[in-house]
Amino acid sequence: MIEKFIHAGIIDPEHIDTLKQYVEEDDKKRIIFLDTTFILPTSAENVVDNFNNNHIPSALFFNIKDIADKKSSLPHMLPDKKSFENSLSRLGIENNDIVILYGQHGMIMGPARVWWMFKGFGHHNVMVLNGGLPAWTQAGYETTSGTPPAPIKSGYKALEFQTSMLINILGLMEISENKTCPIIDARPQARFSGASPEPRQGMRSGHIPNSMNLPCSSLVSENGRFKDAKSITALFKAIGITLEDQSKNRIIVTCGSGITACTLALALHHIDYNGDVSVYDGSWSEWGLESSPTRISN
Known part of the structure; x- marks a missing residue:
């Protein structure tokens, strides 16, 4: 079941319930939603505020600008393996987690970038929510607001980037x-x-x-x-x-x-x-x- 979505790289909101049923049968896996929204430097929008005001229940915010190579003069370059491990550990993500990435405005700005990062560092169970948050709400799913509680730190381990x-x-x-x-x-x-x-x-x-x-x-x-x-x-x-x-x-x-x-x-x-x-x-x-x-x- 899950391999179909991993192979496609995307999952439609209408298939989330099916995936949840699959996960309920495997106590070693859980679904983690990450808001991975990115905006151009010319935008005045605050994506973190947007997230706190409206997000998928239990989702966390993955900040592309912060989870990056801080030594580079170029914007949001790929972090090294250790930095990626530390960032995912602070988000409480485990190696067996099924990670679903979404954007506040759809598919283009952010989710695919984080999908590429996860795949490159060896995380198998990762996919992008097709259509992002708008498609989620259009499919009839609920959203919530507020700053999520700090996750319990994990011990995430990555592979060397491919x-x-x-x-x-x-x-x-x-x-x-x-x-x-x-x-x-x-x-x-x-x-x-x-x-x-x-x-x-x-x-x-x-x-x-x-x-x-x-x-x-x-x-x-x-x-x-x-x-x-x-x-x-x-x-x-x-x-x-x-x-x-x-x-x-x-x-x-x-x-x-x-x-x-x-x-x-x-x-x-x-x-x-x-x-x-x-x-x-x-x-x-x-x-x-x-x-x-x-x-x-x-």
Whole structure:
């Protein structure tokens, strides 16, 4: 039962009760909901206040900005193994927990990033709530308010992050120059083309040479849920990525700061792409810096 949702990477709210019934039969497992909402730096919204005012019962808030590499000058970079373990232990998460990630506004900003983090550090039982909190309430489930009580600290243990799921700027510079595998950018088309400015200061406009554009918003339907697998497959096919083409055994995904690139990674997982999907963690916040030695196209 649970493997179906793990394999898909997502779970519809309508299937939560079925999953709960499964968990009731296994006293070694429990379901943990995490609000993983992320917003752009130009937004004045306070997602922690939003969480305290309205969240799934028993959910906890996973702060992407805090659970990050604090030594990096780049925003919310991947934390090291020890920091990830400590953060999940403070949240009371156990290795056998079934972790369901959701966003306050749907699928795109946050949940897929945290799914990628969990998968990379070896947590098997993890999935994204399809459509996030809006889909949860539309399905008739209750929400609650208030600051949750502090969880009982656990002793979470992670694996070393899977190197195939990550790429740095030096590796990407070589791939971009030699065109050795596809590079897909999840940003809106206007930012990819350089027609619109970046939301962060000190950035050039444009895109990584020899990259292609698939805005993450195109993966989501009007109701805020992922489009069906056939439609998502067609979107990748439209930019030259087909599941049948075994020559493309690695795909690089990038975006503004490593958040929405993970939506592309989740989508490729959802449609059963079997090659490696590597997230460029620094993304445009590193490549596009005015001080960066990288080349850009527009």
